[in-house]
Amino acid sequence: EIVMTQSPATLSVSLGERATLSCRASQSVSSSLAWYQQKPGQAPRLLIYSASTRTTGLPARFSGSGSGTEFTLTISSLQSEDFAIYYCQQYNKWPRTFGQGTKVEIK
Amino acid sequence: EVQLEQSGAELKKPGESLKISCKASGYSFTTYWIAWVRQKPGKGLEWMGVIYPGDSDTTYSPSFQGQVTISADKSTSTAYLQWSSLKASDTAMYYCARHHWSNQWLAPFDPWGQGTLVTVSS
Numbered sequence: 001e002i003v004m005t006q007s008p009a010t011l012s013v014s015l016g017e018r019a020t021l022s023c024r025a026s027q028s029v030s031s032s033l034a035w036y037q038q039k040p041g042q043a044p045r046l047l048i049y050s051a052s053t054r055t056t057g058l059p060a061r062f063s064g065s066g067s068g069t070e071f072t073l074t075i076s077s078l079q080s081e082d083f084a085i086y087y088c089q090q091y092n093k094w095p096r097t098f099g100q101g102t103k104v105e106i107k
Numbered sequence: 108e109v110q111l112e113q114s115g116a117e118l119k120k121p122g123e124s125l126k127i128s129c130k131a132s133g134y135s136f137t138t139y140w141i142a143w144v145r146q147k148p149g150k151g152l153e154w155m156g157v158i159y160p161g162d163s164d165t166t167y168s169p170s171f172q173g174q175v176t177i178s179a180d181k182s183t184s185t186a187y188l189q190w191s192s193l194k195a196s197d198t199a200m201y202y203c204a205r206h207h208w209s210n211q212w213l214a215p216f217d218p219w220g221q222g223t224l225v226t227v228s229s
Binding site: 046 | 152214215219220
């Protein structure tokens with residue numbers, strides 16, 4: 001099983017600041033990496049797939065990068081609606097696995 | 108609009124059986140894989156398994172193999188997750204989620220259902 005490790009567990013950021021979230025895979029997942037956002041009481045929502053492709057309508061302040069085992073989600077200028085938990089997920093191998101999540105909170 | 112509508116919250120006792128549902132609409136049900144994901148209270152996401160409704164091909168996570176059964180009914184465009192004997196440790200939110208691309212087993216999940224809360228308590 002591929003283990004996905006996210007860091008940090010919690011990220012405290014001020015409005016308008018940049019947030020950088022990391023995700024590491026225990027073995028290569030190529031570019032089969034997705035990022036999801038989950039707000040309290042809501043289902044997860046797909047943001048980024050294929051490591052760097054934004055879903056339709058996702059603001060350009062969200063960007064993804066990386067391949068192989070190291071991936072990054074960057075939010076260039078945090079807005080109030082971006083405070084949430086973010087999960088990475090590999091979909092290259094069975095079983096699909098998620099990281100443990102990074103909580104982005106208001107500083 | 109593509110939608111996955113899940114059945115309502117359940118309160119069950121240990122040892123009871125349960126089948127929850129995920130009704131799909133707005134797309135060709137038989138050509139997209141559907142996955143089930145568990146989220147225990149305050150915890151992260153766990154992939155349980157996936158089904159291809161076209162031929163009911165199913166793959167389970169080793170962690171859930173033998174613990175649950177995933178099925179699908181093409182006539183009603185509905186996927187199911189069932190337990191034969193619930194445990195308190197099955198208490199969680201359960202989400203169904205469609206693969207983002209048709210006929211692709213290498214795919215992220217989009218969209219997701221709203222979730223079904225299952226509570227198992229004596």
